[in-house]
């Protein structure tokens with residue numbers, strides 16, 4: 001049925017038919033294609049990139065082009081990165097140069113180099129494959145200085161974690177990191193019926209703005225990561241207990257000793273890290289270094 005659906009849409013567009021039987025959505029690649037044009041328009045509207053001819057627009061996982069179709073009209077020099085080799089010839093045919101279709105893994109893209117090549121910060125957009133949503137988000141955090149904004153869809157539960165406030169169930173590493181590097185906002189809910197195949201879960205459209213003038217952390221991001229990982233590994237425990245392994249026999253800073261990680265605001269994790277490891281400000285040109293994307297983060 002999915003083939004009929006895709007083929008019908010393609011024929012309407014005058015684009016070549018998908019080879020029968022060869023383009024079934026792959027669950028392993030998180031292929032839930034957007035089939036509701038209203039949501040496609042809404043996602044694209046949220047981007048508002050003013051780079052010349054859209055040359056700093058980067059779409060993650062264009063798939064069969066549900067978003068690319070709209071994006072390409074507004075941003076004729078955009079870039080799109082797709083891993084599924086079956087989609088590449090189709091995308092290149094429908095969206096020829098000056099649009100750039102890159103074949104590869106979105107986690108392996110050097111966004112800092114791409115931003116330098118395109119002369120400014122990138123605007124990222126994508127209906128993300130669910131199986132690697134958190135990794136993609138952490139990857140963007142690593143490249144924070146090269147990204148202006150990200151407009152992305154994800155599982156509703158992950159979106160809740162991004163925007164969660166302290167003392168709530170959803171508050172964790174993802175919340176702390178994203179609220180320190182950026183301002184994430186849920187733009188709207190997207191029902192599962194907007195996708196094909198219909199996933200079990202509801203989605204959210206999330207807009208993440210990376211501010212121009214963020215203050216540099218007073219600590220190295222890798223040290224912050226160690227504190228977050230260690231604290232949230234035992235999120236029910238008081239920090240004087242859960243942080244023992246990184247305190248090296250020293251007492252836990254008094255103001256935090258009897259707190260649990262979920263009680264600390266994002267900025268307080270910076271303070272706590274500085275108290276444990278000393279002040280050692282992050283370097284302004286460290287963007288792109290693999291800090292967040294290398295770790296298997298625990299929540």
Ligand SMILES: C[S@@+](CC[C@H](N)C(=O)[O-])C[C@H]1O[C@@H](n2cnc3c(N)ncnc32)[C@H](O)[C@@H]1O
Nearest residue numbers: 032033034061062063066083084105106127129
């Ligand atoms: C949820 S689908 C969205 C497709 C299309 N943008 C749409 O909205 O219909 C996710 C897309 O990401 C692609 N994808 C999955 N893993 C990827 C990766 N690691 N790198 C690049 N693309 C990937 C899938 O092949 C698929 O096309």
